[in-house]
Amino acid sequence: MSAATLNTSTATLNDGNKIPYVGFGTWQVNDETDGYDALIYALKHGYRHIDTAFAYKNEAVVGKAVRDSGIPREEIFVVSKLWGKDHRDPAAALDKSLKLLGLDYVDLYLMHWPVPFKNIEDKDEIDEDWNHVKTWELMQKLPKSKVKSIGVSNYDTALLEELSKAPTTTVVPVINQVELHPYLAQDKLRDYCNEHKIVLEAYCPLGKGTKLLEEPIVVELAEKYKVSPGQIALSWGIARGYVVIPKSSTPSRIEANLHTVKLSKEDEEKLTSLSKTNPQRRVRPGWKTKILFNDDDF
Template structure:
């Protein structure tokens, strides 16, 4: 029996009243000059209305060009970009630079990419570098925390950014942020790695209890977390007459989690917008994969002495 696959048009209401489409296009690693442009054009042509980028992805120029060339009115597209670690002391300057690269007057969502500030003096040609000391460690600032950064982000002009949020925050990070005396805005979003091999149950529960929506990047895993060849995923896909990617993305959406699949191939981009409702037994089976296989995290950079996911 084939499932009833449909283009997802579902939106979630953020804690500031904004609406965000539950399926968006991720553009991480789309750094080839035309890959990001072609992926965004394909996404908007297929019906996506949510595009996610970041300063460090170095593709904001191409993303902005694709948005303008698509013919889709700007107000119909939810655009996210992110503050890079070396610019935590000056988020408005960083935002202005992103807007200039995007060619946009505003973004819908601006995220603190990591809860870590890097010493800008170690940057090479620009702040947009994965800067390292000669010994290979990253120059983490220990006297400037994400609480200081959030205090500044709260002051960003509303005509430049509609909503603000965070990314790669653990439960403990969020607890520290929410109890800080300078925090008067609850993040709208926490964007994290999330997939059946890293379901993030505790983090999702905490976020949803505190009206913070969770957004999933790397939802289909990677070569180190090959979800699309996972036997349980394949069995559920065959049973429902869909592709393995549909199973994984639909499982995330069914948890009321925003999902950001990425591809630079037009057919896959279009296919990733389609979701269906998994039967309860299949939903539960996907949710237990991490118990059977063990949890696997794909993206785990070393920001010592900061403990990123503790």
């Protein structure tokens, strides 16, 4: 029998709002991939945190599932993200996302990448006359009636420090959503965010595109705790204080991902050591990577 239990715990953000530790990721989730059915299944089986983005092109599907689920809107934590072409007008971008979602508000709105693009169709060209600090200045002015909390994504410590020192910054991001898994523990970033009361949120928490779930230590701990390797990876993230957003369209895995175990400190550290022996980052966008990921030590 599995030792995993349903994880309904929440993290408290620096503005007092609460976010469920386990969310449902929707990258590449759409009607063509049975996305609506997967979302409904997830909500019916206990998920109360759904992560989407304008760039995912699935906000309409996500919003429909939230509305059709029968669960009161205030019980579901909905996240969306500002895309690079909208950095000069986050208010209009938010309205565009809300219209697609069919919702009056989102619980959290993130700057998807700290990289502004020129608004050119079918082309991601850097907007050299704009920067993430100016974008954040505008995001701070978004109405509370439409967004309860604001945060960032894909920031390293250098960019967070640049943002915090800007004279226009009056609001500390509540969350920094980044790639996090045992191959990429990001200790420096974790320490910085803990110090500044910024919650880290893990995308790719299962190490998608790697052989993380086949690692001997992951398999060994899965057998020890009587859970799946995926549940070990998610439990590791939660043990380190991360919010995790796994994605699956398979009903059994959707359910399993919401059930985690409490790892011993020793086992947590064994998993963290993978980031030293076999460090890997999977997400490296092709544009201006020199301004990103300064914390990598590999």
